[in-house]
Amino acid sequence: MPQALGLARVEAPSPTPTVSTDELRRDLRLIAEMIDPGARVLDIGCGDGALLAYLTRQKGVDGRGIELSQSGVNACVAHGLSVIQGDADRDLDAYPARAFDVVVLSQTLQATRAPRRVIEALVRIGRRAIVSFPNFGFWKIRLGLLLSGRMPISDLLPHPWYETPNIHLCTIRDFVALCDELEVRVERSLTLDRHGRPYALDPRGGLANLLAEQGVFVLSGRTSIRSET
Amino acid sequence: MSTLAFRPRPRSFENWPGHRLFVREPMRLDCGIDFGPFTIAYQTYGTLNAEGSNAILICHALTGDQYAADPHPITGKPGWWETMVGPGRVLDTERYFLICANVLGGCMGTTGPQDIDPATGEPWALSFPVITVRDMVRAQKRLIEHLGIESLFCAIGGSMGGMQVLQWAASYPQCVFSAVPIAAAARHSAQNIAFHEVGRQAIMADPDWCGGRYLSLGRKPARGLAVARMAAHITYLSETALHRKFGRNLQDRNAVTYGFDADFQVESYLRHQGSTFVDRFDANSYLYITRAMDYFDLAAEYGGSLHQAFSGTRSRFCVISFTSDWLFPTSESRQLVQALNAVAANVSFVEIATENGHDAFLLHEPELFETLRGFLAGCAEHRGLSR
The missing domain is CATH 3.40.50.1820 (Alpha/Beta hydrolase fold, catalytic domain)
Known part of the structure; x- marks a missing residue:
């Protein structure tokens, strides 16, 4: 069964009830650092619950998760996390506006059927949304396509074209353009190189789009009160 | 009285x-x-x-x-x-x-x-x-x-x-x-209400139910209650499980008998479920509790x-x-x-x-x-x- 959510996280190690920062995947660690203690957090595509478990135990957040794969959900709940089986395309409409302080969508946007609607839902139900996704404009992907003429396969995009769950890939520039179109505020952005090291490059610039393997964006809705970040 | x-x-x-x-x-x-x-x-x-x-x-x-x-x-x-x-x-x-x-x-x-x-x-x-x-x-x-x-x-x-x-x-x-x-x-x-209604009708169709007054009359609508239980029991199992458990296997015989005895294991099983149920359950309670479930909304x-x-x-x-x-x-x-x-x-x-x-x-x-x-x-x- 293809697991459309939690692209990279489905390969993460089995869930552990106590997670230290060291064990947390690098991009998740960055996301965790952006979240205030005690916040109400919804992690969409929470995989095995590594981020949720970390946030709940280390930061005392009121955390919930949505995960597509039933095995992921069951593992999360069996570890005391509040997680439901569901998907980002179908199940976000049910939530009321501003139900959460932070909504996290990590490495999942590209696997949704309607990313545009999903982004709108994120900034509706969360005061802030943190979105991370693989950058299809990354130089290795461009070069690979140019030289081999085959669909790119990388650590972040490990599936061959015929069985990939990643049906809506985009570049960092594409993403920023969509945010502009939706009048979604980009409060903060980080670009990560292939080792997961963050660089504060201007996401609208060509360099970020070329050098970043993935992007992490903090978004807020157009009606949102200006954030302190 | x-x-x-x-x-x-x-x-x-x-x-x-x-x-x-x-x-x-x-x-x-x-x-x-x-x-x-x-x-x-x-x-x-x-x-x-x-x-x-x-x-x-x-x-x-x-x-x-x-x-x-x-x-x-x-x-x-x-x-x-x-x-x-x-x-x-x-x-x-x-x-x-x-x-x-x-x-x-x-x-x-x-x-x-x-x-x-x-x-x-x-x-x-x-x-x-x-x-x-x-x-x-x-x-x-x-x-x-x-x-x-x-x-x-x-x-x-x-x-x-x-x-x-x-x-x-x-x-x-x-x-x-x-x-x-x-x-x-x-x-x-609606489907659940429908199944419950079948059960209730089975009980009420039993002559021993006596308009519900069976206890006062020293009787017991055992057949009706058993049928209600048999029908309900089917709804508690999946088709796959029934098939895995019984298939079309015959009960203690090598061929069908061309009669209405419990030829199949599944029939025998259901009859057993029905008959043991009536020992422990009251028919009117069954009516009332199924009704309570039907009304639940x-x-x-x-x-x-x-x-x-x-x-x-x-x-x-x-x-x-x-x-x-x-x-x-x-x-x-x-x-x-x-x-x-x-x-x-x-x-x-x-x-x-x-x-x-x-x-x-x-x-x-x-x-x-x-x-x-x-x-x-x-x-x-x-x-x-x-x-």
Whole structure:
């Protein structure tokens, strides 16, 4: 069964009830650092619950998760996390506006059927949304396509074209353009190189789009009160 | 009234194990009647802690009873949730104080249609008021208050037990720290009502039912009740499980007999289910309790929108369904979860893959046990329950 959510996280190690920062995947660690203690957090595509478990135990957040794969959900709940089986395309409409302080969508946007609607839902139900996704404009992907003429396969995009769950890939520039179109505020952005090291490059610039393997964006809705970040 | 010398009291619950609460103050039922006094028969396991914070209410299903974890006083069979309840088990009697009460309208000691109506000196039969799931829960609330428990650590139950759990969460949100409806729904579907009606008609078509007055007349609608049970039992299993268990296998014979004997194993099995059921269950109770389930529609109580039932809830929910349950399918649980999401409730939702159909909640399902263990451990941590 293809697991459309939690692209990279489905390969993460089995869930552990106590997670230290060291064990947390690098991009998740960055996301965790952006979240205030005690916040109400919804992690969409929470995989095995590594981020949720970390946030709940280390930061005392009121955390919930949505995960597509039933095995992921069951593992999360069996570890005391509040997680439901569901998907980002179908199940976000049910939530009321501003139900959460932070909504996290990590490495999942590209696997949704309607990313545009999903982004709108994120900034509706969360005061802030943190979105991370693989950058299809990354130089290795461009070069690979140019030289081999085959669909790119990388650590972040490990599936061959015929069985990939990643049906809506985009570049960092594409993403920023969509945010502009939706009048979604980009409060903060980080670009990560292939080792997961963050660089504060201007996401609208060509360099970020070329050098970043993935992007992490903090978004807020157009009606949102200006954030302190 | 009756001049018959032979008027059997069907059961001698006085000698059965467990506790009894005599509720003197009448209780207003949904049908408008002030009912009472009445008796609640219940079982407890484990010890209530000093703070009164470790109580779990187990809500039983249609034909269940308070004997969740000890032998049934009539059949001698192990408790219906013995796999779940006990020292070190998921519902750990060394950690929690577990309460399981026979529902109002039941036939295992809590007041029901087979008991004597003090006004007539005869069994209530059909003059017993029609009760609802909310009435059952109201009665349980009286019991909880009597036990000195302000807030339940958890309300848990499968099928109709799950309906009661949802009713608890809606009616008394401040008294429910966590709620676990298993293989349940927020309303009884048309299909479910239809199956119940078949069962009721089978009972009422039995000449021994006598318009419900069978106890006064010294009779018993055993055939009707058995047929009701047989029909219902099919709905508790999945087609796959039935096929795996019985296929088209013949019962103690090598060929069909060209008659209406139980040629097939599945027939023999159902007949057995039916005939053992009538030993332990009262036909009128069956009518009343199935009716209560039919009437259950939580959204209707709250102006037609289910999420209103949970508005402002602080309870932690764990909704569980089974893939092969076609009586209370996952889609019903999903609707419930959506309503809970609409009020941003704290909810977990797990669908467990099994071939065991609706009955899976009664069986050894490792994933069910793991889920509950984890969920309860998480809740205990938030409640500050010490190990």
